[in-house]
Amino acid sequence: MNKHTNWYLLIVVVLLLPSLVNAQLDSDYNQLFNYHSWHNTPVITISGPPDIIFPVQGIVNFGDDFGDGRSGGRLHEGNDLIAPKMTPIVAARGGRIVSASTTEPSYGYMISIAGDDGYKYNYLHINNDTPGTDDGQGGLQYAYAPGINQGVTVVQGQHIAWVGDSGNAEATVSHLHFEIRLADDTAIDPYQYLNAALEIYTYSISAVKDASPTINSDKGLIINPNSTPYCVAGSLIRIPSISSVYYCGADGKRYVFPNVQTYATWYQDFSTVEIITPEDMSKIMLGGNVTYRPGVKLVKIQTDSRVYAVDRNGTLRLMITPEIADKYYGTNWNKNVEDVPDAFFTNYKIGNSITN
């Protein structure tokens, strides 16, 4: 659909519903979002996390200030990206501009985009000053990029506006207040998506440990109701003559510990290992190898000096510098590194490097 068609439809709708439009255009911030919902076309079903590019071009300072308290008991429903006035703002995600205020409401010049991924992206406190001043007289020409109007479709990365301090940001430092909302207007914290856009990837020992209390949870194994299990899910088993220990997965398959180091990240000793007959063991299908429990050890491959932290389901994440290893595992981090034999390295996959 080209922009002429969009405008045509918009005009028809405006003609049909003049009282509703007038009422809503005068409305406050929250009602403005309700106003969006009736002319959003079509509704796109969200199919994954927001995949965005960073919306401010240039030097930016920001933190995870989502949910912080604000005046009047409000909560902060976005992240503030602090940058000099007139820094270009680009569309974090392509989509249709459902609102670009032409007057300056209490929250300042703002653009709201219905993303082509089903999320809504809001950009607030867009510039209202004549460049080089704080006169509040810049008007639309210093707020929005040329051609940016309600109803226009933009592509990801397109220049849409300039950073400023309009509306209730007048007394604070210039910044873009950036929001991501679900279709029902529930705000979600943009922080991790902004970090991903900057390729800032962090790690949390406690979070990865908590996410993997058992091998079943680490591997995401679930019970298959159509199969008869020959071992108790979550138990440890072996046969009398051979020392190899297996983990009985919830899927009814057995997973072998490739070495004692891997075993030691999951269990303190062998006291709970049950001995079963070779005949029973042969009935249990082999599922694969157990990998290191996330968050316990750092690993490397024998033939390579790079050191990785372990994330869920055998995902290895390169620690890009010794300082990063230091940050997460302390100054003695190198005492926590274990070698994974080359033969077992294929049980692992490589995830995002830890960059911060």
Ligand SMILES: [Zn+2]
């Ligand atoms: Zn803000």
